[in-house]
Amino acid sequence: MKFLIVFVALFALAVAAPIGDESLAQVIRNESDVGPESHSASYETNNGISASESGKLRASNNQEETIYAVQGQYSYTAPDGTPILVRWIADENGFQPEGAHLPTV
Numbered sequence: 001m002k003f004l005i006v007f008v009a010l011f012a013l014a015v016a017a018p019i020g021d022e023s024l025a026q027v028i029r030n031e032s033d034v035g036p037e038s039h040s041a042s043y044e045t046n047n048g049i050s051a052s053e054s055g056k057l058r059a060s061n062n063q064e065e066t067i068y069a070v071q072g073q074y075s076y077t078a079p080d081g082t083p084i085l086v087r088w089i090a091d092e093n094g095f096q097p098e099g100a101h102l103p104t105v
């Protein structure tokens with residue numbers, strides 16, 4: 001009988017426990033548009049993180065082939081309070097990020 005009471009009590013605690021962690025970010029905006037030759041997507045969270053990107057098929061720089069080029073940006077606040085913004089391009093020249101906090105050559 002005691003086993004049954006303990007089991008019921010533990011079951012009740014498990015059911016009453018919160019499912020999610022309120023400290024986790026919640027998505028407040030999420031948009032996307034995907035087609036056969038292009039796409040765009042963006043999102044934003046309630047803790048200030050955001051990202052967006054768009055891509056499309058285009059001729060490469062040497063005009064000999066078609067590539068899928070993508071550009072975008074993301075932003076967030078660093079643990080020390082510094083706002084971080086990274087803009088980037090990904091194409092036949094690889095991934096090319098730019099940001100005030102990134103080292104330059």
